Amino acid sequence: MKLTTKGRYAVTAMLDLGLRYGQGAVTLADIAQRQGISLSYLEQLFAKLRRTGLVNSVRGPGGGYTLSKEPSEISVAEIILAINENIDARRCAGKADCVGGDRCLTHELWEELSERIHEFLSGITLGDLVNQPIVQEVASRQEGRVRLALSQ
Amino acid sequence: MKLTTKGRYAVTAMLDLGLRYGQGAVTLADIAQRQGISLSYLEQLFAKLRRTGLVNSVRGPGGGYTLSKEPSEISVAEIILAINENIDARRCAGKADCVGGDRCLTHELWEELSERIHEFLSGITLGDLVNQPIVQEVASRQEGRVRLALSQ
DNA sequence: TACTTAACCAAGAAGTTTAGTCAACTATTG
DNA sequence: CAATAGTTGACTAAACTTCTTGGTTAAGTA
Numbered sequence: 001m002k003l004t005t006k007g008r009y010a011v012t013a014m015l016d017l018g019l020r021y022g023q024g025a026v027t028l029a030d031i032a033q034r035q036g037i038s039l040s041y042l043e044q045l046f047a048k049l050r051r052t053g054l055v056n057s058v059r060g061p062g063g064g065y066t067l068s069k070e071p072s073e074i075s076v077a078e079i080i081l082a083i084n085e086n087i088d089a090r091r092c093a094g095k096a097d098c099v100g101g102d103r104c105l106t107h108e109l110w111e112e113l114s115e116r117i118h119e120f121l122s123g124i125t126l127g128d129l130v131n132q133p134i135v136q137e138v139a140s141r142q143e144g145r146v147r148l149a150l151s152q
Numbered sequence: 153m154k155l156t157t158k159g160r161y162a163v164t165a166m167l168d169l170g171l172r173y174g175q176g177a178v179t180l181a182d183i184a185q186r187q188g189i190s191l192s193y194l195e196q197l198f199a200k201l202r203r204t205g206l207v208n209s210v211r212g213p214g215g216g217y218t219l220s221k222e223p224s225e226i227s228v229a230e231i232i233l234a235i236n237e238n239i240d241a242r243r244c245a246g247k248a249d250c251v252g253g254d255r256c257l258t259h260e261l262w263e264e265l266s267e268r269i270h271e272f273l274s275g276i277t278l279g280d281l282v283n284q285p286i287v288q289e290v291a292s293r294q295e296g297r298v299r300l301a302l303s304q
Numbered sequence: 305t306a307c308t309t310a311a312c313c314a315a316g317a318a319g320t321t322t323a324g325t326c327a328a329c330t331a332t333t334g
Numbered sequence: 335c336a337a338t339a340g341t342t343g344a345c346t347a348a349a350c351t352t353c354t355t356g357g358t359t360a361a362g363t364a
Contacts, residue, residue: 059360061363063362134264156321190325213333
């Protein structure tokens with residue numbers, strides 16, 4: 001479990017999809033504009049999200065991305081794991097000083113901690129976030145900004 | 153709140169100190185050997201831990217580092233914050249596209265999540281970890297290894 | 305068919321972080 | 335004084351993050 005701005009971006013973008021769940025496909029260009037993330041970076045993130053089956057894509061005009069499941073069925077942990085996709089494979093296999101299994105055990109210790117964080121983030125879904133008042137607020141403000149931009 | 157291998161190293165090293173709490177100062181060289189972390193990297197980490205007051209240092213022969221508080225009073229969160237020391241200051245202050253406060257709010261959203269992780273890690277102390285059976289196991293095995301090395 | 309849209313893909317640049325090295329210096333103990 | 339061990343700073347290689355550029359491919363629309 002690794003927590004960086006990369007994961008923050010992914011969760012924000014997925015939340016953007018969650019807020020528009022059931023309203024058709026959302027383009028990455030729209031998300032990029034609303035959330036202030038570069039389009040190409042979003043493309044990289046969504047390539048991974050698509051590969052892990054968290055989103056579906058539709059090409060061509062009117063296309064974009066949609067969540068593959070209900071927001072309440074997608075956890076924050078799933079999103080972060082999907083974009084990190086690091087198996088944390090450095091399990092002493094290639095380390096010379098890993099004699100007697102000592103280092104492996106300290107690794108396992110940290111992994112237990114990491115696991116508990118994972119459990120925690122597994123308990124928070126996009127649905128939970130969508131239903132939070134503060135998120136609703138942001139969403140309506142963002143909609144307003146788009147309408148304003150279109151009317152100019 | 154950022155979770156990387158850097159924090160993992162810091163927590164492991166602090167746990168090493170926690171296991172020897174009340175038994176005098178522990179040298180970084182010992183920790184480096186036991187935990188398989190490079191000495192110079194440990195020096196960098198402990199410079200920060202010392203600056204934030206989590207450890208005390210004693211120079212000269214017989215010197216080393218000790219925890220400044222009881223293991224049960226040092227949380228994992230404190231350690232990670234001490235070595236990261238990132239104020240996460242990019243609060244849209246320098247961003248041109250932060251119009252109408254929209255991005256600031258999405259930031260706050262993530263920060264709330266981040267805060268909950270912080271709360272979670274604040275609830276785990278070095279004392280908790282020291283008392284875990286698996287940690288005790290590792291510790292005795294490490295002691296054994298040192299004794300073996302000395303007797304050869 | 306031509307055009308537009310928007311996903312998809314790849315290469316890499318720029319910047320930051322991680323992890324480590326090296327060298328010098330200072331305080332303490334014996 | 336000599337050995338130990340912390341302290342500091344400059345520096346580097348490698349990895350990772352973030353973003354850019356420049357395409358291609360598929361699907362609608364005129």
